[in-house]
Amino acid sequence: MVARESVSSRVGRWVRGAVGGEVRGHGWAVTGAVLGVSAAVAFAVPAQAAGGGAAAGHPYRHGLVPMRGRAGAPLVTCSSKCLRFGGGISGVGVTTGKEKVYLVFWGSQWGTQGKNSQGYATFSRDPAGMAPIMQAFFKGLGSSTDRWSGVMTQYCEGVSTGTTRCPSTAPHVAYPLGGALAGVWEDNSATSPAQSSGHQLAVEAEKAAAHFGNTTAAANRDAQYVVVSPTGTNPDNYQGAGFCAWHDYSGDSTLDGGGAATGPLIAFTNMPYVTDAGASCGAGIVDGQLTDGITIVGGHEYAETITDQFPAGGWVAKNGEENGDLCAWKTLGAGHMQDITFSTGTFAVQGTWSNLANSGVGGCAISHATVT
Numbered sequence: 001m002v003a004r005e006s007v008s009s010r011v012g013r014w015v016r017g018a019v020g021g022e023v024r025g026h027g028w029a030v031t032g033a034v035l036g037v038s039a040a041v042a043f044a045v046p047a048q049a050a051g052g053g054a055a056a057g058h059p060y061r062h063g064l065v066p067m068r069g070r071a072g073a074p075l076v077t078c079s080s081k082c083l084r085f086g087g088g089i090s091g092v093g094v095t096t097g098k099e100k101v102y103l104v105f106w107g108s109q110w111g112t113q114g115k116n117s118q119g120y121a122t123f124s125r126d127p128a129g130m131a132p133i134m135q136a137f138f139k140g141l142g143s144s145t146d147r148w149s150g151v152m153t154q155y156c157e158g159v160s161t162g163t164t165r166c167p168s169t170a171p172h173v174a175y176p177l178g179g180a181l182a183g184v185w186e187d188n189s190a191t192s193p194a195q196s197s198g199h200q201l202a203v204e205a206e207k208a209a210a211h212f213g214n215t216t217a218a219a220n221r222d223a224q225y226v227v228v229s230p231t232g233t234n235p236d237n238y239q240g241a242g243f244c245a246w247h248d249y250s251g252d253s254t255l256d257g258g259g260a261a262t263g264p265l266i267a268f269t270n271m272p273y274v275t276d277a278g279a280s281c282g283a284g285i286v287d288g289q290l291t292d293g294i295t296i297v298g299g300h301e302y303a304e305t306i307t308d309q310f311p312a313g314g315w316v317a318k319n320g321e322e323n324g325d326l327c328a329w330k331t332l333g334a335g336h337m338q339d340i341t342f343s344t345g346t347f348a349v350q351g352t353w354s355n356l357a358n359s360g361v362g363g364c365a366i367s368h369a370t371v372t
Contacts, residue, residue: 059254060198061236061246062311063304063322065297067280068329081164081355081362082317082326085157089249089313090217090265093157095306096171097222100182101138104208105131107192109230118344121184127231128275130294133347134228135181137295138302140342142176147367148299148340149176151354152323154371155307155315164355168372173306174222175370180302182223183212195234197257198270201227202250205268206261217264224267224305226298231273238272244281244293245271247301249310267309269301285329286337286348295347296337300324303352326353327364335364 085093111125120132141149152173156166166172185208193200205225214220224247229235236256238244247269250261274281274293282293304322308314316322327350330336335351349366356371357363 058198058236058241058256060248060252060256061243062248062308062320063301063324064246065244065281065300065324065328067242067244067277068282068285081360082321083155083164083307083315083323083353083355083362084317085155085159085161085163086308086313086316087161088157089310090251092221092265092310093308093314094155094171094173095222095224095267095309096157096174098174098178099141099176099180099302099306100223101180101302102183102185102208102212102223102225103131103134103138103181104204104225104227105184105186105230106204106227107230107233108188108190109192109232110186110188113186121186123186125230128273128291128294130228130273130275130291131184133291133294134226134298135184136344137298137342137347138181139179140344140347141180142178143342143344145341145343146176147369148349150368150370151352151365152303152307154354154356154368155323157314165360166371172372185211187211192230192233193235195237196229198236198248198252198255199258199261201235201270202248202252202255202261202268205266206250206263209263209266214266215264220264220266224269224302224309226269226271226301228271229273231276233273235270235272238270239277242280244274244277244297245269245301247305247311251310265310267305269298269305271298271301282329282348285331286339289348292348296350299347299349300328300352323353324350327351330364333364335366338366340366 109125110123114122116122116132120135123131153175156170156172158170204227208225249265249267251265253259274297275290282296283290286292304324308322327335337350339346340349351364351366354365355362357365
């Protein structure tokens, strides 16, 4: 098995120099054998387990990114306008204002916090450099070269349940002009659980909202909290359950381990330390780098949160799949996984579902002009 120190020293080419010296190194091809992925993590997920949270037996796991099981093809195919408006929850369907992404690095296991030359927070126990990569990605959204975000702006709220195309008069998903990164917090007040529950993740997200002073529904209207667990942990048993991440909202009574959290309704993501899962969560799939999956998976959940902020009141297919699910792990054809470049660096992402693609028939897309 490759030692973590060796892996950490070699994962930087992917970032094209934008993230800083903490993760620089030489490019190398990634395979399960090279990464030393354990059998508990690296198994292939059957196609029938690749659907939304309900299909996996846990309805709160919305937008679940399954571990890779069928490389080269999307997990779900559609031949018509797949996504429909779900009617909203507590009046919320999509993120209509400027997106605010708060990164929460949960637990004392992250180690000592520092700062790199780009001003991004770094941590001494972050062997793959997840923290600066995620900061650079979310800060880079909304730059002049970002048409990936344009795909999501076609979706809206304030329309009838079942709507498949938004009128110009409806409030649309906003374009993240100037970047979506709103804050970074290392919560080192205690050790992150070895295997947190869905309820514990929601409680941590509420704690983060309070930390940032977002204590009302209005303050959280366009916010999302990405709870990043440290290396070596297994949040919501992602390794055994065979997924890479999911998103939900704090008021979901079905959350495992205690149900809904108290406090204002907020959107949050369960983001494991996905490089621990190696190729099963995207390592090596675009650039041959261990870190490829960080922004593929993180971008998947971000795109789904802004189009389905409080699941499933936003835009979902009939079977519960969201815009990222319909295009997950696609390596060929329209909307396949590829690099996109912002002012903050070059990042691997997947396409997301567009009802407007293919002359309104629908399909996966990696870019689109902003829709208003």
